[in-house]
Amino acid sequence: MSTGGNTSHEGRRGRRERESAAVVTVDTRGTVTGWSKGAGSLLGYTAAQAVGRPAARLLASEPAETAAAVAALRRADVWRGTAAVRHRDGGRLELGLVACPLLDADGGTRGFVVTVNAMAQPPDADPLTVEATVAQAPVSMSAVDTEERYIRLNSAACGVLGRTEEELRGRFFSDTIAIGDHDSQNFLEHLRRVNRTGKPLHYESYTNALSSPRVHAWNIHMWPVRDADEQQRGVAVLAFDSSEQYWARQRLLLLKEAGTAIGTTLDVVRTAEELAQLAVPVLGDYGTVDLLDSVMRGEEPTEGPVNNDVRLRRVSHKAADPRITTAAVELGGLETYPESSPPARCLTTGRPALSRLGDPGFTLWIGANETRAAMVRERGVHSLMAIPLRARGITLGVAVFTRAQRAEPFEQDDVVLAEELASRAAVCIDNARRYTREHTTALALQRSLLTQRMPGQNAVEFASRYLPAGSRAGVGGDWFDVIPLSGNRVALVVGDVVGHGIHASAAMGRLRTAVRTLADVDLPPDELLTHLDDLVSHLAEDDDAAVSAAEATGEFGATCLYAVYDPVSRSCAMASAGHLPPAVRLPDGTVELFGIVPGPPLGVGAVPFEVTERELPEGSVLALCTDGLIVGRDRDVDAGLQQLCEVLAAHPDGAGTPDPRDGAGPGPDSGEPGSPEPDSLEALCDRVMSTLLPDRPTDDAALLVTRTRALHSDQVASWELTGDPAQVADARDNASAQLAAWGLTEAAFVTELVVSELVTNAIRYGADPIRLRLIRDRTLICEVSDGSSTAPHLRRAHAFDEGGRGLLLVAQLTQSWGTRQTASGKTIWAEQVLTPLEF
DSSP: OHHHHHHHHHHHHHHHHHHHHOEEEEETTSBEEEEOHHHHHHHOOOHHHHTTSBGGGGBOSOHHHHHHHHHHHHHOSSEEEEEEEEOTTSOEEEEEEEEEEEEOTTSOEEEEEEEEETTSOOTTSOHHHHHHHHHTOSSEEEEEETTSBEEEEOHHHHHHHTSOHHHHTTSBHHHHSOTTSHHHHHHHHHHHHHHHHOOOEEEEEEEEOTTOSSEEEEEEEEEEEEOTTOOEEEEEEEEEEOHHHHHHHHHHHHHHHHHHHSOSSSOHHHHHHHHHHHHTTTTOSEEEEEEEHHHHTTOOOOBBOOOTTOEEEEEEEEESSTTOOOOSSOTTOEEEOOTTSHHHHHHHHSSOEEEETTOHHHHHHHHTOHHHHHHHHHHTOOEEEEEEEEETTEEEEEEEEEESSSOSOOOHHHHHHHHHHHHHHHHHHHHHHHHHHHHHHHHHHHHHHSOSSOOOOSSEEEEEEEEOOOSTTOOEEEEEEEEEOGGGOEEEEEEEEEEESHHHHHHHHHHHHHHHHHHHTTOOHHHHHHHHHHHHHHHHHSHHHHHHHHHHTSSOOEEEEEEEEETTTTEEEEEEESOOOOEEEOTTSOEEEOOOOEEOOBTOOSOOOOOEEEEOOTTOEEEEEOHHHHOBTTBOHHHHHHHHHHHHHTSOOOTTSOOGGGTSSOOTTSOOTTOOOOOOHHHHHHHHHHHHSOSSOSSOEEEEEEEEOOOOGGGEEEEEEOSOTTHHHHHHHHHHHHHHHHTOGGGHHHHHHHHHHHHHHHHHHOOSOEEEEEEESSEEEEEEEESOOOOOOOOOOOTTOSSSOHHHHHHHHSSEEEEEEETTEEEEEEEEEOOTTTO
16 A cells, blocks of 8 residues: 555656656747657657647647637737647646747747646636635635735634624725734734735734634735736735744743843842743733742741741732732732632642632632732732742742733643743742851851950041942951050951851951950061961861861962051051052051062961051051952952042041140141041041942952051150169159159059069069150050060969069059060060049
8 A cells, every 4th residue: 555655646746747847849830849858758759759840739729729829829928828738649638838938139039938837727627626625724814805805714714803704705804803903903014015015925923813812823924816917916814823832932932031030149039029020921910929938037948838827928029011010918018828728728738729710719818808809800810820939848938920911811831831930930049048048147157256346445546347248159258457455556457368158257257366366465467477377377287177168269368467556656567468558648648558568378388477667647547458349340459559549548637737735736626727627537438438349349348447646745754774673662753753743643552563563573584674664545554674585474472482472463453464575675564444534
């Protein structure tokens, strides 16, 4: 059977090929002058048998018909028609023929070329065959005349229009549809274009059939219809319902878009908004997303489905109609779904829930909220779909979609698509939730490690800012500190740990604690950074720390700037471990970078750090910062530092005007005319941050701005002593006299005892030169320096020991005491608290 079928098919194909290759040329007298192999194959004559014979002998038509055909051929440039042709074996073939004239050089006709038109319909073919084919075609086929009146419509076209052919035939197209409709107007414009240009066209339309409210996608072909004389008589229209293919493409496009449109940020609310915006209006006319409150806080929800009495928070809603801006539950509001409602069923089962207007659960739910019921009535909501948002076995919330403008209800294909979108969105929401939890934890850790309350000191006035990065990297390891030191000095610190996240914050806390501990020992800046460098090297060698650092940043490193300012000498000593230099604004308005010698970052090891020291006039402003403030996508370090200097220079400072106690004129707080107001450090911080930071910084930024103060000559008294024990009494007398001059006689007893013990120790155990200094500021500080580097220490004196109790008395009678190494030896100091009246 298969062989016979193939043979028949091959036979038909062979005949078409012979027909398409059959070419005969005839002169003006009707004699055959040329004969193709195709013509010989089709009719059985060889070229020798056909050429030179009258062409009329090849025809089986009546003489009158042949004469009419020849006359028509002479009148027309191209002739098309059918003719009965005689085969060599005597058989009769009905062939469609096309004849074209052959022209000579003068334009005269010297013959004709006759070819076979295999597509022409033979005259004895059954007209009902074509008619029935068109009428019964499953696609919509119709034809209109040049006046846009219906000529023919098949049954499928009548079904689309919702009318019979008798009702439509002869009527104008514009009378049968609503021309105001966009899709109908578009159809009419295409129809008129084909009528006007005579060229076929194809386009796609997305509209509903007049006989049904369901929306369809149409593939529409239009082409001109001509008669035998090639005159255009109308336009034929074929409309193929491609809704299934259209929706399949839309689903694929929607899923493709979901891969990039959902989860663009690590923000829970923004991700929920992206889901609603993507699904509406493609999937539904209105959509909402509700999440568990625990998800909003970044907490871990309970695994599996949730109870139906759980309260959810509305985080997103979207309507296809832009005029709809309200909902039954406002954004941020809480909602508890009743047990029978579709969203509650969805939450308790963990599976999608479909419902339509009239379902008992749908009716009860709508009726329980008058606002929701009114909205359903006004908007014509008729179908609802609730999809659970679940990721990693955890229910995060529910997405609800409704239809009103689109008449067709939700179907299973819609559920499958909505589940896929919800699944992707749920993973992104869970990622955002987990990020929120880690980010909140890191911020809490960082805030606990950063300085919350700066200790009191009078060496500098300061203001600070810290801004965590707004990127996905999370909080970083930037920190700053102001540490009071002995002798009314102050340490200024700013540092940055490489990387972001909890590990960077923890490493920052370690380093900040280490800096405070080393500062308490009163080490010089270069020695302090050396010890800090050793600590970082040990942290990098630690197995656990190395693993943590690798997870967070891929390496362990940090930079640090440590400065010590002395308000008595007004000198500032500074050392840097790979950190940016600070900017300095002098009282005269000059702005420059502090000329430090930068050392390597912490953790490199084996490279010494260098101290840079310079005098800063009272009222000088120092701006210390991390690279997150300076470096940007379009700005390098040099450009950032230059911009920082420009911001400082744009706001001159009057805080450095001479103090009246020095006899040099009015002070900044004198209130006399002409005294410039000092620039507010808080305002300066705000200007620096707003100028240098982008809208969405990618790195943490820390800024510490200080204005130096100075202790004047009437607040400091010092005496040079020798190694003679008799100098102890002179030291006590000098201290008592100075306290009386300062009005601090109530502190004289303790001060005399402290001076006596410290000077005695210096004479007995120290070396020349010996010096006593008293400093009056917030506290009263007594310092005794000598040329020995041996530091004293407390010891427990036994009952019969003659010594060992002096430092114990000093520790008990004063607020604090300590020792620090100097370039020429050491200094032992003790600090007493002054009452407000004394101060």
